[in-house]
Amino acid sequence: MTQYNVTGMSCAACVARVEKAVSKIDGVNSCSVSLLTNSMNVDGSADSSAIIKAVQNAGYGASLKDKEKKSADAEDSLKDTETPKIRKRLIASLIVLAVLMYFSMGHMMWGWPLPSFFDNNH
Numbered sequence: 001m002t003q004y005n006v007t008g009m010s011c012a013a014c015v016a017r018v019e020k021a022v023s024k025i026d027g028v029n030s031c032s033v034s035l036l037t038n039s040m041n042v043d044g045s046a047d048s049s050a051i052i053k054a055v056q057n058a059g060y061g062a063s064l065k066d067k068e069k070k071s072a073d074a075e076d077s078l079k080d081t082e083t084p085k086i087r088k089r090l091i092a093s094l095i096v097l098a099v100l101m102y103f104s105m106g107h108m109m110w111g112w113p114l115p116s117f118f119d120n121n122h
Helices: 012-023 048-057 067-078 082-104
Strands: 002-007 028-034 039-044 061-064
Touching: 002 048, 012 028, 012 039, 012 048, 048 061
Parallel strands: none
Antiparallel strands: 002 039, 002 061, 028 039
16 A cells, blocks of 8 residues: 555545546556545555656646655644744733833823823823
């Protein structure tokens, strides 16, 4: 059983089209395509380049799954890239909040002095 990555699929009709195109190739015993994982398993003795060409002729992209590349891709996909961005936004928001609180409420709540250009301008 050979595994392939298939790109460009968006619905069940796409899956059916890829399965139909690959099943027509001589030497293919069975073909199962997963829309969820964008992958395809092909059982048989057909040449992988013929399978990839059939998928491309159907209007989609295909490539062989590489075991070594798969583990590196899995590590990259598990890496957290959103937390540093959210942390930077939180810090910037807190700084802006502190400045706004000083000018809008500091003189009323805590008796902090306002800058001279805000005197008598409530």
